[in-house]
Amino acid sequence: MKISGKCVKLGDHINTDLIISGKYKYRTQDIRELAKYVFEDLDPKLKDRLYGGSIIVAQKNFGCGSSREQAPRVLKAAGVNAVIAESFARIFFRNAVNVGLPVIVSDKEFIMSVKEDETLSVDLSLGKVYALGSGLEASIKPYPEFMLKIIEAGGIAEYFKAFKRFPWENI
Amino acid sequence: MSTIVEKILAKSSGKNSVTAGEFVLSNVDVVFAHDGTALLAVESMQEIGIERVFDPSKVVFFIDHASPSPSPQISNIHSAMRKFAKKHGIRLYDVGSGICHQVLPEEGCVKPGSVIVGADSHTVTHGAFNAFATGVGSTDAAIAMSTGKLWFMVPESVKITVEGKFKDMVMSKDLVLHVLGEVKADGLTYKSVEYHGSCIDGMSVDSRMTIANMAVEMGAKCCPMELNSATEKWLKGRVSDFKEVKADKDASYVDELYVDASKLEPLVAAPSNVDNVKSVREVEGVEVDQVFIGSCTNGRIEDIKVAVKILGDRHVKARCIVIPASRRIYYEALNAGYIDKLVRAGCIVGFPTCGPCIGAHMGLLGDGEVAVSTSNRNFVGRMGSSSSKIYLASPATAAASALEGKIVDPRKYGEGR
Ligand code: SF4
Numbered sequence: 001m002k003i004s005g006k007c008v009k010l011g012d013h014i015n016t017d018l019i020i021s022g023k024y025k026y027r028t029q030d031i032r033e034l035a036k037y038v039f040e041d042l043d044p045k046l047k048d049r050l051y052g053g054s055i056i057v058a059q060k061n062f063g064c065g066s067s068r069e070q071a072p073r074v075l076k077a078a079g080v081n082a083v084i085a086e087s088f089a090r091i092f093f094r095n096a097v098n099v100g101l102p103v104i105v106s107d108k109e110f111i112m113s114v115k116e117d118e119t120l121s122v123d124l125s126l127g128k129v130y131a132l133g134s135g136l137e138a139s140i141k142p143y144p145e146f147m148l149k150i151i152e153a154g155g156i157a158e159y160f161k162a163f164k165r166f167p168w169e170n171i
Numbered sequence: 172m173s174t175i176v177e178k179i180l181a182k183s184s185g186k187n188s189v190t191a192g193e194f195v196l197s198n199v200d201v202v203f204a205h206d207g208t209a210l211l212a213v214e215s216m217q218e219i220g221i222e223r224v225f226d227p228s229k230v231v232f233f234i235d236h237a238s239p240s241p242s243p244q245i246s247n248i249h250s251a252m253r254k255f256a257k258k259h260g261i262r263l264y265d266v267g268s269g270i271c272h273q274v275l276p277e278e279g280c281v282k283p284g285s286v287i288v289g290a291d292s293h294t295v296t297h298g299a300f301n302a303f304a305t306g307v308g309s310t311d312a313a314i315a316m317s318t319g320k321l322w323f324m325v326p327e328s329v330k331i332t333v334e335g336k337f338k339d340m341v342m343s344k345d346l347v348l349h350v351l352g353e354v355k356a357d358g359l360t361y362k363s364v365e366y367h368g369s370c371i372d373g374m375s376v377d378s379r380m381t382i383a384n385m386a387v388e389m390g391a392k393c394c395p396m397e398l399n400s401a402t403e404k405w406l407k408g409r410v411s412d413f414k415e416v417k418a419d420k421d422a423s424y425v426d427e428l429y430v431d432a433s434k435l436e437p438l439v440a441a442p443s444n445v446d447n448v449k450s451v452r453e454v455e456g457v458e459v460d461q462v463f464i465g466s467c468t469n470g471r472i473e474d475i476k477v478a479v480k481i482l483g484d485r486h487v488k489a490r491c492i493v494i495p496a497s498r499r500i501y502y503e504a505l506n507a508g509y510i511d512k513l514v515r516a517g518c519i520v521g522f523p524t525c526g527p528c529i530g531a532h533m534g535l536l537g538d539g540e541v542a543v544s545t546s547n548r549n550f551v552g553r554m555g556s557s558s559s560k561i562y563l564a565s566p567a568t569a570a571a572s573a574l575e576g577k578i579v580d581p582r583k584y585g586e587g588r
Contacts, residue, residue, distance in 0.1 A: 017553055029210060029214075061356060065550060068207065068208065068308070069215075069290075069308035069310060070211065087360060089357070089360065089390055090360060098308060155310075157215065157219045160221075
């Protein structure tokens with residue numbers, strides 16, 4: 001599976017309140033509507049740069065904070081094709097896998113060196129990520145098999161619809 | 172050889188033993204969601220296409236985050252939750268019952284050694300009762316609600332040993348803030364944190380819950396604690412025939428930390444990261460607009476009691492909102508005369524809700540306002556305006572700061588002063 005998008009760089013500890021503030025979460029259940037407020041407290045203009053296919057490249061502990069699944073869903077709805085980070089908070093990571101937003105752990109050097117706005121391409125099967133502008137490449141942390149299946153299906157609901165079972169039944 | 176989490180997950184996945192790093196498919200004993208997450212879980216069930224609940228006695232809903240409803244939209248969420256609960260015969264704790272992490276153990280739903288998943292990150296709180304309790308998102312909650320099972324990676328464990336006694340006006344909140352300052356906000360990501368030592372053994376249930384509650388602020392997956400006599404006593408009459416799960420003496424930990432409780436002083440997490448920990452002395456004098464004493468971290472009777480003690484017959488200078496975490500706590504505070512004293516001191520005493528903790532209702536902050544809050548997160552915009560600032564502190568520090576309208580070291584109001 002291959003994913004590509006425009007690089008949008010963010011820092012450490014991007015929490016779920018920054019991704020989508022708790023105050024909006026109660027206003028509407030509509031993810032597309034919520035996506036209008038993505039990253040509002042961080043930078044209200046950021047949402048325009050996500051639109052149309054982007055890959056967020058963040059540093060440590062991306063998605064820390066609350067368990068709100070609206071966070072990965074909103075990112076997906078806002079045009080984010082994947083998130084690459086040095087590390088993720090665990091609930092966010094699980095939620096992203098479940099809703100079919102690829103979350104990718106890669107090394108710090110790559111993350112620090114890629115350039116804003118350049119095109120990135122990820123090959124999940126080969127376990128590689130490429131920065132097309134600067135010509136860099138790096139390995140990504142491999143997924144356990146059942147998790148890769150969920151991501152490739154586009155989320156757990158899609159997987160279940162296609163196979164009528166969950167992929168972890170034999171782990 | 173095994174840590175607490177390894178033993179619990181081995182049993183719940185039908186294995187003799189498991190080790191850190193392994194993936195398991197575990198049975199789930201309790202799954203719950205609240206008005207911020209339940210509807211999305213219900214939608215996820217529909218999306219997946221399984222619309223049954225695996226065991227109605229093991230699924231619980233709470234209306235606690237914005238409760239009673241401050242808007243028609245939220246009222247609709249609440250109605251939809253009530254409808255689902257009725258249809259599937261599951262328990263729903265409605266408006267006024269209290270915060271999920273307080274009500275669940277109070278109602279006897281948390282058993283030592285059990286597996287609890289909640290669609291809320293602070294589900295780790297139930298580790299105070301020796302459970303493997305972890306927060307999940309709505310889709311995982313949906314899967315657990317409909318199948319009674321969920322996959323987990325068995326986490327590595329970290330051991331934190333706390334010896335000695337707190338000095339006067341130092342509380343377990345200060346201990347957990349201290350640990351957070353040491354390990355940082357991602358220091359225990361994916362890990363199980365076990366607290367041991369004489370300080371933990373001698374601690375009240377209220378104080379232990381505060382510690383387990385904030386494990387997630389360090390990124391931890393769970394915080395299963397061994398029982399102590401206070402917790403055993405508390406559980407009796409609420410939970411029958413339970414068996415504690417203890418760590419083996421030679422269990423393996425990836426890291427250890429030692430804390431001397433007698434050396435701790437009142438601390439805060441200054442804006443706007445939970446690990447921006449400073450001593451109260453360092454920030455003393457910062458002007459405060461609002462104080463919030465409540466939340467699943469510090470909205471218990473012990474917390475209200477210390478606030479009442481500090482306030483005495485004086486009157487607060489900052490707006491001070493006090494919200495007991497559950498109806499039972501509210502009632503206890505009422506019977507003890509605390510509510511009377513709080514109201515006389517000029518506090519606003521609310522009904523049980525998460526409310527201001529998450530900026531849902533009951534006292535949102537305006538532009539540039541400063542709050543001292545006993546809750547667990549001080550992220551930008553958490554309690555209202557994105558230019559407001561939050562200092563996380565113990566109930567003692569919060570009450571002392573409410574009295575003076577600025578951040579104050581509570582030891583000023585302690586014994587012998
Ligand atoms: S009190 Fe705050 S932290 Fe606790 S469950 Fe409610 S919103 Fe979450």
